[in-house]
Amino acid sequence: MGSMKVHQLARGFWEHEPSLSLGCKRLRPLAPKLANTDSVASFDLKSFIRPESGPRKLGSSDEKKDSHQVETHPGGTRWNPTQEQIGILEMLYRGGMRTPNAQQIEQITAQLGRYGKIEGKNVFYWFQNHKARERQKQKRNSLGLSHSPRTPGTITSISLDSMGEVERDEDSPYKRKCRSWAFECLELEEIRSCREEGDRTLELFPLHPEGR
Amino acid sequence: MGSMKVHQLARGFWEHEPSLSLGCKRLRPLAPKLANTDSVASFDLKSFIRPESGPRKLGSSDEKKDSHQVETHPGGTRWNPTQEQIGILEMLYRGGMRTPNAQQIEQITAQLGRYGKIEGKNVFYWFQNHKARERQKQKRNSLGLSHSPRTPGTITSISLDSMGEVERDEDSPYKRKCRSWAFECLELEEIRSCREEGDRTLELFPLHPEGR
DNA sequence: GCAAATTAATGATTTATTCAAG
């Protein structure tokens, strides 16, 4: 139904990009872990059962396996983005995209799908998480340094000028836009990972009916 | 200069594989899909970040998804539950349902659909909101009265025993279960609602984020 | 050098807040 969706408004222009990594997203420089007193305690069955160990040859037909990390997720694992996908997403983010709507998500997903398995929700989540984490990183920085908000060295000069007017979210909290995704479809494939027969599941993959 | 950089980078990504595959699950082409003949053009940041936002004035927009727009909103905006729907939902809630999963949502939606227009997300939201508001109401009560957390008199005696096994959320915060809904589908019907005739949209959002 | 044990990142969910329609 409907609801009218308004489109997001544009605004703003630029913003200092948080970090230029692009390639080393995964590398974590350091970060003095703060108060990591929380007990580990996660040494249970988890370490025994290796989810991806299952051969799982089901759809091995014409699926051209890239010998990359893409792999078809047997059914229970989470999305593991490839470098290309991350690169594109970050590019979009830097371009100003913050909360893509359903249409945008669909398109992005379609494109990123060429580099590996991906679903719309992954894109949605990625933006949610990235936005939130950039925000908290920024906050942490501003608090910790309390001054010189300048990005540390190597200020990239990428200007993306051809972007024309991008719609900015400005990171401003709450700016009511339109919905950014859609439910309803409820695919069974999705659901199945939920709670299937416990027994066999135990062996194939952890399957988290409920955490602790 | 800088922009060049980005573009080249992007191009690298896009050109990687000019294949025509839409790769995704079963996404319908929802916008005039570009022929993707020229690899680069098939995926332009601009079009992503700004689907058709900005100045789409001038009525050219007829080419949007045909949208027989059907149902919903005869001018309507948000879901307006009927008494029957509310009744059933509350019954389910009292029965213990708190965060229905995709399957359940689907079924509930199907049933409630007999009493009026409804979508999966409405059901989802209803539970979210109802749960949250019951909780805050309870908190307010316990604070205001400082005791007797019991529900105020007239405890409804509807027992709903026939519910069989409902999944209990127990109101316990964070109890990781399984996913409760699914994205991905991004049905056109959903998306379409995002933007309709523009005039209204334009005035819906101001140029400035007006501080909430 | 390698594989188990840690730790940092980050994907995925749920809860809390906020906005705005009616």
Add this chain to the structure above:
DNA sequence: CTTGAATAAATCATTAATTTGC
């Protein structure tokens, strides 16, 4: 004011990096 809708914050859960003991 009530409540549907949407976003942000908090948090759980899993995976990759990195460290450590041989």
